[in-house]
Amino acid sequence: xxxxxxxxxxxxxxxxxxxxxxxxxxxxxxxxxxxxxxxxxxxxxxxxxxxxxxxxxxxxxxxxxxxxxxxxxxxxxxxxxxxxxxxxxxxxxxxxxxxxxxxxxxxxxxxxxxxxxxxxxxxxxxxxxxxxxxxxxxxxxxxxxxxxxxxxxxxxxxxxxxxxxxxxxxxxxxxxxxxxxxxxxxxxxxxxxxxxxxxxxxxxxxxxxxxxxxxxxxxxxxxxxxxxxxxxxxxxxxxxxxxxxxxxxxxxxxxxxxxxxxxxxxxxxxxxxxxxxxxxxxxxxxxxxxxxxxxxxxxxxxxxxxxxxxxxxxxxxxxxxxxxxxxxxxxxxxxxxxxxxxxxxxxxxxxxxxxxxxxxxxxxxxxxxxxxxxxxxxxxxxxxxxxxxxxxxxxxxxxxxxxxxxxxxxxxxxxxxxxxxxxxxxxxxxxxxxxxxxxxxxxxxxxxxxxxxxxxxxxxxxxxxxxxxxxxxxxxxxxxxxxxxxxxxxxxxxxxxxxxxxxxxxxxxxxxxxxxxxxxxxxxxxxxxxxxxxxxxxxxxxxxxxxxxxxxxxxxxxxxxxxxxxxxxxxxxxxxxxxxxxxxxxxxxxxxxxxxxxxxxxxxxxxxxxxxxxxxxxxxxxxxxxxxxxxxxxxxxxxxxxxxxxxxxxxxxxxxxxxxxxxxxxxxx
Amino acid sequence: xxxxxxxxxxxxxxxxxxxxxxxxxxxxxxxxxxxxxxxxxxxxxxxxxxxxxxxxxxxxxxxxxxxxxxxxxxxxxxxxxxxxxxxxxxxxxxxxxxxxxxxxxxxxxxxxxxxxxxxxxxxxxxxxxxxxxxxxxxxxxxxxxxxxxxxxxxxxxxxxxxxxxxxxxxxxxxxxxxxxxxx
Numbered sequence: 001x002x003x004x005x006x007x008x009x010x011x012x013x014x015x016x017x018x019x020x021x022x023x024x025x026x027x028x029x030x031x032x033x034x035x036x037x038x039x040x041x042x043x044x045x046x047x048x049x050x051x052x053x054x055x056x057x058x059x060x061x062x063x064x065x066x067x068x069x070x071x072x073x074x075x076x077x078x079x080x081x082x083x084x085x086x087x088x089x090x091x092x093x094x095x096x097x098x099x100x101x102x103x104x105x106x107x108x109x110x111x112x113x114x115x116x117x118x119x120x121x122x123x124x125x126x127x128x129x130x131x132x133x134x135x136x137x138x139x140x141x142x143x144x145x146x147x148x149x150x151x152x153x154x155x156x157x158x159x160x161x162x163x164x165x166x167x168x169x170x171x172x173x174x175x176x177x178x179x180x181x182x183x184x185x186x187x188x189x190x191x192x193x194x195x196x197x198x199x200x201x202x203x204x205x206x207x208x209x210x211x212x213x214x215x216x217x218x219x220x221x222x223x224x225x226x227x228x229x230x231x232x233x234x235x236x237x238x239x240x241x242x243x244x245x246x247x248x249x250x251x252x253x254x255x256x257x258x259x260x261x262x263x264x265x266x267x268x269x270x271x272x273x274x275x276x277x278x279x280x281x282x283x284x285x286x287x288x289x290x291x292x293x294x295x296x297x298x299x300x301x302x303x304x305x306x307x308x309x310x311x312x313x314x315x316x317x318x319x320x321x322x323x324x325x326x327x328x329x330x331x332x333x334x335x336x337x338x339x340x341x342x343x344x345x346x347x348x349x350x351x352x353x354x355x356x357x358x359x360x361x362x363x364x365x366x367x368x369x370x371x372x373x374x375x376x377x378x379x380x381x382x383x384x385x386x387x388x389x390x391x392x393x394x395x396x397x398x399x400x401x402x403x404x405x406x407x408x409x410x411x412x413x414x415x416x417x418x419x420x421x422x423x424x425x426x427x428x429x430x431x432x433x434x435x436x437x438x439x440x441x442x443x444x445x446x447x448x449x450x451x452x453x454x455x456x457x458x459x460x461x462x463x464x465x466x467x468x469x470x471x472x473x474x475x476x477x478x479x480x481x482x483x484x485x486x487x488x489x490x491x492x493x494x495x496x497x498x499x500x501x502x503x504x505x506x507x508x509x510x511x512x513x514x515x516x517x518x519x520x521x522x523x524x525x526x527x528x529x530x531x532x533x534x535x536x537x538x539x540x541x542x543x544x545x546x547x548x549x550x551x552x553x554x555x556x557x558x559x560x561x562x563x564x565x566x567x568x569x570x571x572x573x574x575x576x577x578x579x580x581x582x583x584x585x586x587x588x589x590x591x592x593x594x595x596x597x598x599x600x601x602x603x604x605x606x607x608x609x610x611x612x613x614x615x616x617x618x619x620x621x622x623x624x625x626x627x628x629x630x631x632x633x634x635x636x637x638x639x640x641x642x643x644x645x646x647x648x649x650x651x652x653x654x655x656x657x658x659x660x661x662x663x664x665x666x667x668x669x
Numbered sequence: 670x671x672x673x674x675x676x677x678x679x680x681x682x683x684x685x686x687x688x689x690x691x692x693x694x695x696x697x698x699x700x701x702x703x704x705x706x707x708x709x710x711x712x713x714x715x716x717x718x719x720x721x722x723x724x725x726x727x728x729x730x731x732x733x734x735x736x737x738x739x740x741x742x743x744x745x746x747x748x749x750x751x752x753x754x755x756x757x758x759x760x761x762x763x764x765x766x767x768x769x770x771x772x773x774x775x776x777x778x779x780x781x782x783x784x785x786x787x788x789x790x791x792x793x794x795x796x797x798x799x800x801x802x803x804x805x806x807x808x809x810x811x812x813x814x815x816x817x818x819x820x821x822x823x824x825x826x827x828x829x830x831x832x833x834x835x836x837x838x839x840x841x842x843x844x845x846x847x848x849x850x851x852x
Contacts, residue, residue: 052843059821258743
């Protein structure tokens with residue numbers, strides 16, 4: 001590890017202290033109120049002294065809920081449960097996200113996933129925030145997520161909450177188009193030994209978990225997982241086989257009913273094949289060599305969180321994590337260390353308000369090994385980010401009309417101070433019906449590559465000559481003004497329906513500008529304006545007690561405006577207009593399950609990727625209470641089909657998704 | 670243009686805050702839904718009789734289990750700690766392991782989170798457990814009691830058939846106050 005003190009001038013301490021001071025001032029007032037607030041309610045009087053008849057005549061208020069029901073959020077939220085994950089037969093987190101409306105998922109290879117919410121789909125999608133148990137999984141090099149390294153034992157995931165649209169005041173700097181929150185089970189819920197094995201022609205996976213407890217307050221689990229995924233298809237021959245090994249633990253300790261301490265850690269290491277074009281000489285035409293390579297990925301994290309409650313009216317969470325990321329490939333080698341401290345506090349204010357505020361400080365340093373293909377300047381640097389948020393949820397009419405307003409303030413090393421306000425309402429005209437709407441502003445802060453870099457690309461489908469791109473020190477934040485409206489029907493246990501419409505206006509979106517024709521050289525500039533409009537639908541129908549249907553459909557249209565010589569014609573073209581998913585979950589007698597999943601994805605226009613329809617089938621059988629067997633067929637309708645366009649940056653050969661069949665056995669003791 | 674939009678947005682926010690904070694202080698205050706529900710559990714414990722052996726597994730405690738993504742266990746804890754029904758003190762468990770659900774005297778199934786009807790159904794035919802839920806569908810699927818709010822007042826319904834099939838003895842007073850449901 002190399003520390004970069006030469007790039008950390010002393011004068012920065014001044015502004016930092018100043019910034020800290022400013023934030024503390026802003027939040028001091030709130031904190032003062034919070035401390036002064038004494039939860040009243042009926043906690044001092046004893047309701048059990050009333051007779052049942054008296055109790056039945058007491059008027060109740062249901063204003064305060066410690067944890068708001070998801071069905072009552074004023075946002076486009078969708079939850080994938082453990083049951084969804086299990087019965088879909090998916091073997092990775094990215095595949096599970098295909099079930100979520102409004103999320104675009106395409107696979108570029110066995111170690112490349114393009115995942116976005118509400119458009120801008122590409123390998124280096126940068127407007128999505130992903131959290132795993134509260135830890136931000138953010139790669140500051142390109143402001144996105146390296147999905148190929150995000151994994152855990154799928155049986156230990158409790159749920160995945162997905163919010164499309166700006167994450168509101170609560171979430172981080174790149175929660176522009178959505179937030180994906182992956183929550184693993186409390187160690188209390190994973191006691192005992194579990195061994196699970198997946199075997200098929202495309203992949204082999206082994207997962208082992210051992211959970212236990214010490215007394216009744218302390219629960220823990222240890223886990224380890226290994227997978228080996230086989231090479232996919234490419235007409236020219238593919239090289240994308242991938243292996244990864246990970247091992248970790250999670251401990252949940254509840255020393256008192258008001259306190260919960262969670263500690264977790266994990267290490268992983270793996271390698272994946274790719275075919276890349278790497279520049280070898282500093283001058284045009286850069287002497288590209290094409291070849292197979294095995295990129296190496298490794299890293300780990302340590303996280304601890306303390307949650308404390310004061311009754312049900314007030315609670316707080318203090319969290320710290322350290323994350324290390326290492327990656328070596330021919331075009332670049334990178335190491336990133338991240339330290340993050342996060343504090344949140346929620347309390348009720350008078351009878352009808354709930355205030356949530358928080359502060360976060362993040363420090364990270366990177367160390368890069370520049371090549372002719374990809375260089376970032378300086379090659380080692382440290383950054384810090386200070387942010388805070390404040391949100392007030394006001395119940396104007398109990399159980400009927402709730403208004404939420406808030407803002408996130410942050411100070412980053414690239415663009416300085418940023419503010420992201422949002423206003424939301426939730427109206428429940430009748431039991432089970434909710435209508436919500438939101439207006440929000442969000443920003444996407446520049447990444448290291450956009451700030452100061454030199455990227456050299458081999459000729460590709462969109463640019464037939466070798467091209468060089470330079471970063472832009474004046475690169476600004478991309479801005480979004482989002483308008484959303486939604487309706488949710490939740491009256492019946494047997495039928496739920498959810499729909500959302502949105503209109504997003506983006507400004508200062510990253511485009512390119514030609515600065516020289518020979519040699520062809522461009523730079524990055526905030527020269528595009530993008531408007532997106534779309535709608536998302538989700539429904540859940542319990543046709544019979546033994547038969548459930550889950551459907552999702554989404555539509556999006558992106559219109560891009562900018563100078564002729566920019567990346568006008570390629571931006572947003574890798575986002576399908578229409579996407580649909582239909583799942584049928586059938587529970588048969590004798591502990592047998594039969595599940596099917598049909599997916600339809602529209603074509604991509606630049607470069608051309610045809611639309612596709614795919615079918616997955618799963619047959620599950622539980623012959624013994626602790627033994628689960630299943631047989632799964634994935635992508636059954638084609639031998640192979642392409643899903644993803646090659647990225648313009650760090651171009652590698654895309655591969656196609658093949659049909660696969662696997663068997664799975666899970667044993668719990 | 671944009672700066673103006675945000676100035677307007679911020680002033681709107683400020684005026685809404687100013688406006689709503691003023692009247693809120695004088696609002697009438699009643700107990701919260703969860704506090705009242707917790708008190709109902711005290712009465713349920715009084716009016717329901719469990720077979721004596723069920724207390725052997727719990728060391729004499731009257732055990733209430735809470736399933737789902739909820740912190741209702743805390744409301745129960747606050748309301749019922751140190752209270753006694755006969756010789757039995759209360760014990761509250763949140764999301765116990767599946768195998769232990771049969772040892773709960775009362776099982777409260779929250780509407781949220783992981784407790785879906787399918788998973789609950791596996792335990793619902795436990796003959797010694799009083800199952801309490803939040804929806805009509807819950808008792809339609811075999812649950813025994815469900816809470817509902819009517820004109821801001823807490824009510825409950827009892828599935829008489831499910832009670833009949835169980836080993837529990839429910840006092841006629843409780844049945845009289847409940848809305849009854851028979852499939």
